[in-house]
Amino acid sequence: MGLIFEYRQILIEGTIVTISLAVLSLLLSVGFGLLGAFAKLSPSRGLRRIGNRYTTFVRSVPELVLMMLIFYGGQALLNDIGQATGLWGYVDVNQFIAGVLTLGFIFGAYMAETFRGAILAIPRGQIEAALSVGMSARQVFTLVTWPQMVRYALPSFTNNWLVLVKATALVSVIGLHDLVWNAFSAGRSNHALFTFMFAVLVIYLIITAVSDGALRWVDRKYSVGERKA
Amino acid sequence: MEPERTFLEYLRDISETTAPLDFMLIFDNLDRFVEGAWVTLQLTFLALLLGGLIAIPLAIARAYRKPVLNPIIWGYTYAFRGTPLLVQTYLFYFGLGQFEAVRNSFLWSPILSDPWWCVLIAFTLNTAAYTTEFLRGAIETTPRGEIEAAKAAGMSPWTRMRLVVLPSAFRRALPAYSNEVIFTLHGSVIASTVTLQDLLGVGRWLNGRYYLAYEGFVTAMLFYMAIVFMISLAFRYAEKRYLKHLRPRETEKSPRPALA
Numbered sequence: 001m002g003l004i005f006e007y008r009q010i011l012i013e014g015t016i017v018t019i020s021l022a023v024l025s026l027l028l029s030v031g032f033g034l035l036g037a038f039a040k041l042s043p044s045r046g047l048r049r050i051g052n053r054y055t056t057f058v059r060s061v062p063e064l065v066l067m068m069l070i071f072y073g074g075q076a077l078l079n080d081i082g083q084a085t086g087l088w089g090y091v092d093v094n095q096f097i098a099g100v101l102t103l104g105f106i107f108g109a110y111m112a113e114t115f116r117g118a119i120l121a122i123p124r125g126q127i128e129a130a131l132s133v134g135m136s137a138r139q140v141f142t143l144v145t146w147p148q149m150v151r152y153a154l155p156s157f158t159n160n161w162l163v164l165v166k167a168t169a170l171v172s173v174i175g176l177h178d179l180v181w182n183a184f185s186a187g188r189s190n191h192a193l194f195t196f197m198f199a200v201l202v203i204y205l206i207i208t209a210v211s212d213g214a215l216r217w218v219d220r221k222y223s224v225g226e227r228k229a
Numbered sequence: 230m231e232p233e234r235t236f237l238e239y240l241r242d243i244s245e246t247t248a249p250l251d252f253m254l255i256f257d258n259l260d261r262f263v264e265g266a267w268v269t270l271q272l273t274f275l276a277l278l279l280g281g282l283i284a285i286p287l288a289i290a291r292a293y294r295k296p297v298l299n300p301i302i303w304g305y306t307y308a309f310r311g312t313p314l315l316v317q318t319y320l321f322y323f324g325l326g327q328f329e330a331v332r333n334s335f336l337w338s339p340i341l342s343d344p345w346w347c348v349l350i351a352f353t354l355n356t357a358a359y360t361t362e363f364l365r366g367a368i369e370t371t372p373r374g375e376i377e378a379a380k381a382a383g384m385s386p387w388t389r390m391r392l393v394v395l396p397s398a399f400r401r402a403l404p405a406y407s408n409e410v411i412f413t414l415h416g417s418v419i420a421s422t423v424t425l426q427d428l429l430g431v432g433r434w435l436n437g438r439y440y441l442a443y444e445g446f447v448t449a450m451l452f453y454m455a456i457v458f459m460i461s462l463a464f465r466y467a468e469k470r471y472l473k474h475l476r477p478r479e480t481e482k483s484p485r486p487a488l489a
Binding site: 061062063068168169170187192193194205 | 324447
């Protein structure tokens with residue numbers, strides 16, 4: 001316990017990196033998810049196919065493999081392009097950016113499924129009614145689809161967020177100084193890896209428990225008009 | 230004059246110079262990838278098997294709210310489901326050596342100092358936690374009528390569990406279990422972070438050895454995609470077979486009435 005207290009600074013710094021990584025990836029994944037959901041529901045067959053390929057591909061490849069491919073392969077690709085075109089010199093891909101891009105891309109696919117299900121759960125008649133009273137497509141989305149979509153999507157959204165938080169631990173493998181990496185290096189130099197890994201588990205548990213509670217509160221707010229059976 | 234080249238040499242030349250991926254190098258190392266796939270499949274399915282066996286009694290105890298056991302099991306599943314598998318694996322593999330009692334115990338040299346066993350233990354406990362929870366859900370949603378009918382037929386609680394509750398709960402849990410199998414497969418890449426040569430481990434080895442950026446990861450990725458594809462096919466077959474009663478009934482096609 002004393003050891004953990006002594007190293008609190010480095011653990012707190014790591015926790016901040018982990019949380020900001022998770023939040024930025026979440027924002028990106030919501031963007032990808034909305035695009036994916038609209039592609040999967042679009043009347044155009046080409047877009048539907050792209051959307052379906054995206055979600056199937058992500059579901060079949062482990063996160064860490066994709067992360068390494070984007071981190072190492074993306075860097076080589078960027079440098080090859082730079083060399084071929086002469087537009088830029090040697091670039092180093094930042095682990096944080098690689099992590100955000102990978103996690104955003106992966107969880108975008110899960111979000112796309114979540115949003116698609118939520119949009120489908122809205123009765124078609126409401127959208128028709130909104131259009132018939134002269135609302136624009138944009139108004140239909142902001143006033144009718146979105147508020148209800150949030151309600152329907154929230155349970156699955158919560159689940160995705162919790163999985164995302166746990167997936168952030170993987171960026172330590174490509175060398176980002178997140179919570180796991182910091183705790184690991186502190187633990188190794190002190191021959192106390194159990195103590196430090198246990199502390200990491202507790203910190204993750206606190207993050208997941210707090211966000212679970214917070215999202216439950218949001219759920220209650222958005223389903224005020226709903227009657228629970 | 231240019232010497233004659235065999236087709237294979239020609240292929241090698243293209244592969245090394247112009248092709249975006251050095252496919253001949255991948256081809257030469259294919260046997261290593263197959264070995265890696267074997268390690269991955271072994272870890273995944275052993276963890277699923279052992280985890281499933283552990284999960285059944287735990288799920289029953291949770292579903293029937295057994296006084297002392299229920300909160301303990303809830304704590305276990307909550308802790309394992311709320312934390313990353315990577316950290317759990319590190320805790321077992323790197324962490325346990327911190328204690329002298331563990332290092333001196335009889336379990337140390339054959340099991341707890343071996344990454345393979347540590348990974349298997351971590352994966353098993355992790356998948357058991359998830360399986361317990363959705364199996365509990367499946368047991369709790371057993372239709373009341375089925376249990377009443379079993380009681381009316383004079384079945385003892387144990388027989389009821391064995392012949393009525395569990396078979397129907399397994400069926401209801403089947404779609405959720407396909408996700409769990411795929412997630413366990415995805416999680417198994419963590420084995421490569423503790424020096425095991427699973428699929429990703431072989432990919433990382435290849436890239437490190439030949440100083441490459443894509444080949445190893447792309448090959449590993451294709452292997453994973455193939456495995457996931459086969460798992461999905463197997464589940465589609467299983468759902469067809471075991472959830473047949475839930476599919477909309479196929480009506481006999483009536484011959485189109487002749488037009489007047």
